[in-house]
Amino acid sequence: MKKRKIPMRKDILTEEMQPKKSMVRIVKNKEGEISLDPTGKKPGRGAYVSLNPEAVKAAKAKKTIDRVFEAKIPESFYDELFEYVDHQKARQELFGND
Template sequence: MKPRKVPMRKCVACQEMTPKKELIRIVRSPEGEVKVDPSGKSSGRGAYICRKAECFSLAKKRRALDKSLEVSIPEEIYDRLEIDWIGMDKSE
């Protein structure tokens, strides 16, 4: 059997290619709502970010998610993302 191809995506902060499953996907739905997409399958424009605190800080500073999703992201979404998702990997 042929080995399965692992989908790779680029982090908007560090620009490194990483397996899709290791990244957090933030999606802008067709209605304009911005949310975290844990399944990675929601429809809409998606942007990926590493689970590292450094990448999150860099993305927030550069407003990389805003640029990628082509929408202004409120500060509350960055705060929620930091608490709920980035806080998971503080061991790094």
């Protein structure tokens, strides 16, 4: 049986390649709004973040996502991202990989 290729994406916070399924997509639409994209299907420019709450905390301090998207990101978005990543990591530890 043929092995399936696992799509890999680069984490914008740690710059490591990881499987796409174990990451969350952040997207900037045409209006310049930044949002989380758990489905990975929203239109716009996307970037991937791994499920690492510590990396999100460091990104908030360094304003990493601001630089990647060349836009001013509100603090509330970083908080929302941290909560989502922390929740997804906990789910992954409880239920394993999908």
